[in-house]
Amino acid sequence: MGVLQRFERRIEEMVNRPFARAFKAEVQPVEIASALQRELDDRAAIVARGRTMVPNSFTVALGPHDHDRLSTYAEPLGAELSAMVSEHAQEQHYAFLGPVTVEFERDEELETGRFRVRSAAAAGAVPAQTQTGPPVSAGRGGAPWLEVGSTTYALRSPLTRVGRGTDSDLRIDDPGISRNHAEIRHQGGDVVIVDLGSTNGVVIDDERVEEARLRDGTRIVLGSTTVVFHAGGR
16 A cells, blocks of 8 residues: 555544545645655755655645635644655655654635645754654653754753764754764763864854753754753653
8 A cells, every 4th residue: 555545544534534525626635645745756856875855844835715624624634744745755765854844824816626835845853763754752751852943852861962964863954063063961960962073063152162061941053953952850
């Protein structure tokens, strides 16, 4: 069974199928899914040997009628479409700059049954062990964790490597971040960040630091990406 067929079956099983029926004679979810697949394939770019990058941020523009009917289902449909995009990327061995998102917007100029797709490659954090899947959620009230946009990463290990390289524990595909940029270490009861000789450094409170203790809410700038540290529960 292909990616689109699996997607369509999941949609049909949602809430005893009212979701699929709501789109009868209007925009069909599988049409959007197919368009997202084509967008991935059309915009795939080989950036290195064995590595093909594709967009990860998608906006689907709908006419007023379709958008109004869709609004009730926007969240679950967006999640299903994101999962479908990730599945297709995994099958085609594509790579993302960050987590996959699919959002919807209203376009007054579009007629019923018509839609447009825009896509972009948006840098973000992707835990190395699940680069094409959903982000690893942090344990609220437990381990300390990092927030990078909509992605969270729990700091459960004594040492976490952050960088652009594929061997990083937390990979952030930002051109301003070095392959091996920094380490976050548990030292006694503290959590510290250590610069690993990166090109653009680690910036906290507008100052470049070689090593710094992290406190709850500390904003860390790596390249053009801001990472927020959360202390978690004790």
